[in-house]
Amino acid sequence: MISDAYSTDIKLIQVMDTDGKIDDSLLPKNINDDKILEMYRMMLYARNFDAKVLSLQRQGRAVTYAPLIGEEATQIGSAMAMRSNDIFVPSFRQHAVFIARGMPLDLIFLYWRGYEEGNIIPQNVKGYPVIVPVSTQLPHASGIAFAQKYLKTGSAVVTYVGDGGTSEGDFYETMNFAGVWDAPLVLIIENNQWAISVPRSKQTMAQTLAQKAIAAGINAVQVDGNDVLAVYKATQDAITKSQSGPTVIECVTYRMSLHTTADDPTKYRSDSEVEAWKVKDPILRVRKYLASKGIIDEKIDKEIIEAQTAEIDAAVEKAEQFKPDPSAMFTNVYSFMPQVLQNELDNAKTSNFWV
Amino acid sequence: MQMNMVSALNSAMDIAMKENDKVVLLGEDIAKDGGVFRVTDGLLEKYGSGRVIDTPLAESGIAGTSIGMALSGLHPIAEMQFAGFMFLAFSQIINHASRYRSRTRSSMSVPVIIRTPVSGGVKTLEHHSDSPEAYYSHIGGLIVVEPSNPYDAKGLMLKAVHMNDPVVFLEPTKLYRLFKQDVPEESYEVEIGKANKMREGDALTVITYGTMVPVVNDVVKSSNLDADIIDLRTINPLDERTILESVKKTGRVAIVHEASLSFGVGAEISAMIAEKAMFDLQAPIVRIASPSLPYPFPGYENYYVPNAQKVAQGLDRLMKA
Ligand SMILES: Cc1ncc(C[n+]2csc(CCOP(=O)(O)OP(=O)(O)O)c2C)c(N)n1
Ligand SMILES: [Mg+2]
Numbered sequence A: 001m002i003s004d005a006y007s008t009d010i011k012l013i014q015v016m017d018t019d020g021k022i023d024d025s026l027l028p029k030n031i032n033d034d035k036i037l038e039m040y041r042m043m044l045y046a047r048n049f050d051a052k053v054l055s056l057q058r059q060g061r062a063v064t065y066a067p068l069i070g071e072e073a074t075q076i077g078s079a080m081a082m083r084s085n086d087i088f089v090p091s092f093r094q095h096a097v098f099i100a101r102g103m104p105l106d107l108i109f110l111y112w113r114g115y116e117e118g119n120i121i122p123q124n125v126k127g128y129p130v131i132v133p134v135s136t137q138l139p140h141a142s143g144i145a146f147a148q149k150y151l152k153t154g155s156a157v158v159t160y161v162g163d164g165g166t167s168e169g170d171f172y173e174t175m176n177f178a179g180v181w182d183a184p185l186v187l188i189i190e191n192n193q194w195a196i197s198v199p200r201s202k203q204t205m206a207q208t209l210a211q212k213a214i215a216a217g218i219n220a221v222q223v224d225g226n227d228v229l230a231v232y233k234a235t236q237d238a239i240t241k242s243q244s245g246p247t248v249i250e251c252v253t254y255r256m257s258l259h260t261t262a263d264d265p266t267k268y269r270s271d272s273e274v275e276a277w278k279v280k281d282p283i284l285r286v287r288k289y290l291a292s293k294g295i296i297d298e299k300i301d302k303e304i305i306e307a308q309t310a311e312i313d314a315a316v317e318k319a320e321q322f323k324p325d326p327s328a329m330f331t332n333v334y335s336f337m338p339q340v341l342q343n344e345l346d347n348a349k350t351s352n353f354w355v
Numbered sequence B: 001m002q003m004n005m006v007s008a009l010n011s012a013m014d015i016a017m018k019e020n021d022k023v024v025l026l027g028e029d030i031a032k033d034g035g036v037f038r039v040t041d042g043l044l045e046k047y048g049s050g051r052v053i054d055t056p057l058a059e060s061g062i063a064g065t066s067i068g069m070a071l072s073g074l075h076p077i078a079e080m081q082f083a084g085f086m087f088l089a090f091s092q093i094i095n096h097a098s099r100y101r102s103r104t105r106s107s108m109s110v111p112v113i114i115r116t117p118v119s120g121g122v123k124t125l126e127h128h129s130d131s132p133e134a135y136y137s138h139i140g141g142l143i144v145v146e147p148s149n150p151y152d153a154k155g156l157m158l159k160a161v162h163m164n165d166p167v168v169f170l171e172p173t174k175l176y177r178l179f180k181q182d183v184p185e186e187s188y189e190v191e192i193g194k195a196n197k198m199r200e201g202d203a204l205t206v207i208t209y210g211t212m213v214p215v216v217n218d219v220v221k222s223s224n225l226d227a228d229i230i231d232l233r234t235i236n237p238l239d240e241r242t243i244l245e246s247v248k249k250t251g252r253v254a255i256v257h258e259a260s261l262s263f264g265v266g267a268e269i270s271a272m273i274a275e276k277a278m279f280d281l282q283a284p285i286v287r288i289a290s291p292s293l294p295y296p297f298p299g300y301e302n303y304y305v306p307n308a309q310k311v312a313q314g315l316d317r318l319m320k321a
Helices: A033-058 A071-079 A095-100 A105-112 A139-152 A169-180 A229-244 A273-279 A282-292 A299-322 A327-331 A340-351 B006-017 B043-047 B059-070 B083-097 B133-138 B149-164 B211-220 B240-250 B264-279 B298-304 B309-321
Strands: A086-088 A159-161 A184-189 A218-224 A247-252 B023-027 B053-054 B077-079 B113-118 B144-145 B168-173 B196-199 B204-208 B226-233 B234-236 B253-260 B286-290
Touching: A033 A071, A033 A095, A033 A105, A033 A229, A033 A282, A033 A299, A071 A095, A071 A184, A071 A247, A071 A282, A071 B240, A095 A105, A105 A299, A139 A159, A139 A169, A169 A184, A184 A229, A184 A282, A218 A229, A218 B149, A229 A247, A247 A282, A327 B149, A327 B298, B006 B023, B006 B043, B006 B077, B006 B149, B006 B168, B023 B264, B043 B053, B059 B077, B059 B083, B083 B113, B113 B149, B133 B144, B133 B234, B133 B264, B144 B149, B149 B168, B149 B253, B168 B253, B196 B211, B204 B211, B204 B309, B211 B226, B211 B309, B226 B240, B240 B264, B253 B264, B253 B309, B264 B286, B286 B309
Parallel strands: A086 A159, A159 A184, A184 A247, A218 A247, B023 B053, B023 B077, B077 B113, B113 B168, B144 B168, B204 B226, B204 B253, B253 B286
Antiparallel strands: B144 B234, B196 B226
């Protein structure tokens, strides 16, 4: 006898299509046009910020930087669905999540200018620092989610990983731990189709990345990651459910630019592929919607961007005034100062090779 | 032919793949992209995707499957994109690559090369500037090499691929394109376990490797020091003979490395000299290294990595002692 041991399917959710048309049956109840305008502003803000760091990097005023252009809806939609007491655990490309959660812009710049001080995250932001080794932040997120349950805070934890990152062992271990612990975790897969030069199709034979969650026995859904409303809805639903267990949300989006400023995509992908994604741009469709409603026009758009640019420029100026004190390398290694390290610090200060 | 370290390593792997069809390359972004530093550039076009393999993003998987290939008669050359990410493969390397031979009393072996860029000085993000040589040397069973110039890079790579051992092959990022050198186009080997006496002198011995080699060289030249400079090239197994011969001649020793000071390669060499040549020393051994803390973010890098001034001060202290 052979019977079905298990079967499943993965849903794909889109709320707003590329023409800016909304499927009202799916629109979350707390979403109105003001909220959509706010999402639009935040996505523009993120894109503006991104362009700024990119240009600073080209002038030698920032270190290697990972642009987010194209992925604004995934980041803003999920960040705005978080409640004020929810916590986020980013990877290295989630600048828009930091922005939406109120991280001071000058600190974000400071990080990308190469200073640990940019990781001093204000309490109210409720986030953790940029983590570079792919997927290694994910088990922390499960642990943080466990702690929320243990401490009865009621907070959910939202964490992020790329499509490439779903190949790492830590990714599977995270889902499994969160599953057996019923931890309030929302794991967002920011599937931008590329892991540096390796396309999604070479990363795994699985048809969707969301279905990887099925093996861990936890909730799974796929959304149009360029649809800010779909990402918002899926994240909100997952947070609502989080007290009874974790959810994985695969956001299907696209990396419109370089992997990082050290990368040359012409080596491995065609311009036509990038072009084809332009029509699915996450900001464009919201602009179409808001314009059709008479909420924005070119003039208002311009005003929004100008105001944001002024804020961004001020933050850059502030970050560029930061003067590093090399002693900070020594005084932040342990909760106390070991004699060995103190000697090394004294020695560094007296010899004067810190030019 | 004039080659930098990138083209020298590329040439070595090209030769290795041509002469032995059991050699395969695998890693993240090594095929289509040619590696993020272009070390494997052009090899996909030459040898095809069956032998030059872009893997999924999983370091433990890369190391573990390489070990399996090596156990089955292949000779994989695996790339870890950066040394900081190689720690995700640490279990496979430490628990298996280093132990398969001893575990099976040499009835099995793991001929694998694991290459990775190491060390800093080029203002990269966190985890892109680690100097992990001490970790891999400590376990035993792993050969650990670190060339400081294109000639040695090619010769050590070809030697490694002709051996039947696991080799951790550390490539200083900063030296990848820093300078070119005349490098033979054909195959040649640089002996593993043999240091390079770069310069002869009688007054002191400076032992170094990797990114610190050009720094030491410049300081010794500009300060007109009568120094033996020893570039280790192989960190494990250590070339004790070359070191001790020099120490017995000069009586003064400095060890210079970029990796942090405490529990490092300098400590091992100092201990070895203390055990075997203590009474030949005229002054305490001087270690010059980065401070005993994690590699900082790029904004602090210049305060962390030993610079010429720090090396010069250390050597001065040694000569005045
Ligand atoms: C453990 C680890 N391995 C390798 C790298 C180098 N690296 C940085 S990003 C990246 C690709 C990540 O792809 P993906 O997870 O899809 O995220 P994306 O960059 O597309 O946002 C790689 C290989 C790293 N940072 N960490
Ligand atoms: Mg990706």
